[in-house]
Amino acid sequence: MALSDQRVGEFLAALGDKTPAPASGAATALTAALAAALVELAARFAGDEAMATRANALAARLTQLADDDNEAYTAFMENRNAATRRRIIDVPEEIAERADEIAELAVAVREQVSAAVAGDADAAAELARAASRVARRLVALNS
DSSP states (O other), X not given: OOGGGSOXXXXXXXXXXXXXXXXXXXXXXXXXXXXXXXXXXXXHHHTOHHHHHHHHHHHHHHHHHHHHHHHHHHHHHHOOSHHHHHHHHHHHHHHHHHHHHHHHHHHHHHTTSOHHHHHXXXXXXXXHHHHXXXXXXXXXXXX
């Protein structure tokens, strides 16, 4: 079942199970997706529909990357070869890139919103930065 089709509690239970996946890559991607959704919220309050649309697209892509990471790591555990290793590097690399973009959007939108929404933009930036750092560590560990 795709992670996006699971309830939050189901995902958390799966994450806590003693299984290879889902694990930190999927959690990192979903953390970045949450950050993107917060950027979308802030952008809508700012009246910046272009940014809201981009943030929504990033959230959707990161949700897909959570599934991709799950599949990549499962494939690697079943067959450790160059192709499966490359995939467990490529996916977190893209997660980091997307998270960096979200952090930039969060900083930009913060300047456009009231103090009541600034906390959402700040949270988005912090979550995105954390997701980027973790994703880059996963790349290093998997390389």
